[in-house]
Amino acid sequence: MFISRLALDHFRSWDHCLLDFTPGVTILQGANGLGKTNIVEAIEFLSTGASHRTSSSAPLVERGFDMAAIRANVTDEDAARTTTYEVTIRVKGANRARVNGGPSLYLRDIVGDIPLVAFTPDDQRLVSADPAARRQFLNQTASLLVRGYADTLQRFTHVAKQRATLLKQLGAADDFDASRDAALSGLEIWTGQYIDLGLQLTRDRMAVVDRLRAPFHELVHELAGAGNDAELDYEPSFDEILQGEDAPRLISEHFQRLYAGEVARGRNLIGPQRDDMLIGLNGFPAREFASNGEMWTLGLALKMAVCRLLEERFGTQPIVILDDVFAQLDETRRAQILRFAAAQRQVFITVAAASDIPDDERLADAHVVDVAALRARNDDGEDL
Numbered sequence: 001m002f003i004s005r006l007a008l009d010h011f012r013s014w015d016h017c018l019l020d021f022t023p024g025v026t027i028l029q030g031a032n033g034l035g036k037t038n039i040v041e042a043i044e045f046l047s048t049g050a051s052h053r054t055s056s057s058a059p060l061v062e063r064g065f066d067m068a069a070i071r072a073n074v075t076d077e078d079a080a081r082t083t084t085y086e087v088t089i090r091v092k093g094a095n096r097a098r099v100n101g102g103p104s105l106y107l108r109d110i111v112g113d114i115p116l117v118a119f120t121p122d123d124q125r126l127v128s129a130d131p132a133a134r135r136q137f138l139n140q141t142a143s144l145l146v147r148g149y150a151d152t153l154q155r156f157t158h159v160a161k162q163r164a165t166l167l168k169q170l171g172a173a174d175d176f177d178a179s180r181d182a183a184l185s186g187l188e189i190w191t192g193q194y195i196d197l198g199l200q201l202t203r204d205r206m207a208v209v210d211r212l213r214a215p216f217h218e219l220v221h222e223l224a225g226a227g228n229d230a231e232l233d234y235e236p237s238f239d240e241i242l243q244g245e246d247a248p249r250l251i252s253e254h255f256q257r258l259y260a261g262e263v264a265r266g267r268n269l270i271g272p273q274r275d276d277m278l279i280g281l282n283g284f285p286a287r288e289f290a291s292n293g294e295m296w297t298l299g300l301a302l303k304m305a306v307c308r309l310l311e312e313r314f315g316t317q318p319i320v321i322l323d324d325v326f327a328q329l330d331e332t333r334r335a336q337i338l339r340f341a342a343a344q345r346q347v348f349i350t351v352a353a354a355s356d357i358p359d360d361e362r363l364a365d366a367h368v369v370d371v372a373a374l375r376a377r378n379d380d381g382e383d384l
């Protein structure tokens with residue numbers, strides 16, 4: 001599977017942009033700020049329904065416009081077939097998708113159709129950053145690997161917002177406030193849904209971590225040598241989640257104990273939005289003990305492990321994005337990621353300077369896109 005054509009309208013800094021691609025390596029080369037990452041971000045969004053750079057989709061729409069569109073032709077060589085995907089991103093309102101010009105779908109309906117893994121400078125921070133970065137990694141990975149995950153995540157996010165609003169209302173109401181009873185019974189309903197959806201999300205994420213564990217461990221051996229044992233564990237923010245069939249009842253009791261605190265703070269105090277994924281190296285938490293280089297190795301191994309799982313699940317190699325990673329990597333890791341990239345069906349690489357492109361025979365056949373020239377056509381308003 002590979003992307004044969006990409007068209008953007010009002011996506012980030014691109015009014016219009018049209019690009020044709022072939023399988024193999026495509027290098028998007030151009031000075032800082034020209035819009036290279038914006039292009040690969042559009043591909044990432046089409047695949048995962050999310051971007052590693054933003055948690056909401058509004059920043060993806062060109063400033064001053066209401067709506068952006070991403071269109072892509074995806075060619076499946078085995079089936080000798082090309083499928084057209086179209087995603088519409090709105091500053092306000094739900095994002096929509098269409099396949100082959102068919103009926104309007106939710107974006108989540110197409111998430112995971114195009115397997116993809118993006119390597120970015122933030123991968124090193126997967127180890128060192130706050131838990132939110134690891135949760136975002138798990139959300140993106142689970143959206144590709146677990147059917148229905150993107151849907152559960154969206155529904156949970158909605159329920160969590162509603163529940164927090166009610167908690168705030170209850171905090172502001174006094175005992176004689178007529179709206180208090182309605183808010184209390186509303187809270188009971190939202191809490192039930194919050195527990196069910198939260199449990200589902202957590203269990204899906206745990207299943208993903210279970211599947212990642214073995215390839216991750218093996219890849220760290222391959223990248224850093226057999227003396228480096230890496231571990232992966234899901235860490236829920238509260239233990240009841242692990243109690244099997246009793247979990248919903250025990251979590252509900254936990255919420256009752258938390259009620260006063262939640263109302264006082266107007267927030268959901270427990271839930272999957274507070275969980276973490278623990279990354280260990282040789283028996284110690286990597287976040288506190290690993291060196292910068294080791295963090296890079298762990299980040300790269302995690303993303304490569306995702307590639308392996310996607311290939312198993314889809315029976316085809318995922319599309320790989322290497323966004324601005326070469327400038328940050330030392331020689332050894334550059335060589336490792338190049339060896340990995342050269343074995344993939346389609347790879348997009350962004351670089352700011354020609355000197356950032358490793359001098360390696362595996363890139364000899366790469367197709368280079370001059371982003372400055374593309375930009376000039378965009379700025380001239382050339383009709384594409």
Ligand SMILES: Nc1ncnc2c1ncn2[C@@H]1O[C@H](COP(=O)(O)OP(=O)(O)OP(=O)(O)O)[C@@H](O)[C@H]1O
Nearest residue numbers: 012013032033034035036037038059061062063352
């Ligand atoms: N919603 C938006 N509307 C208009 N312009 C935007 C929007 N979001 C980002 N930009 C612009 O896009 C540009 C950044 O593009 P991008 O991150 O793709 O650059 P890049 O070529 O990858 O640069 P670098 O090499 O520095 O990473 C910035 O000039 C930024 O102001």
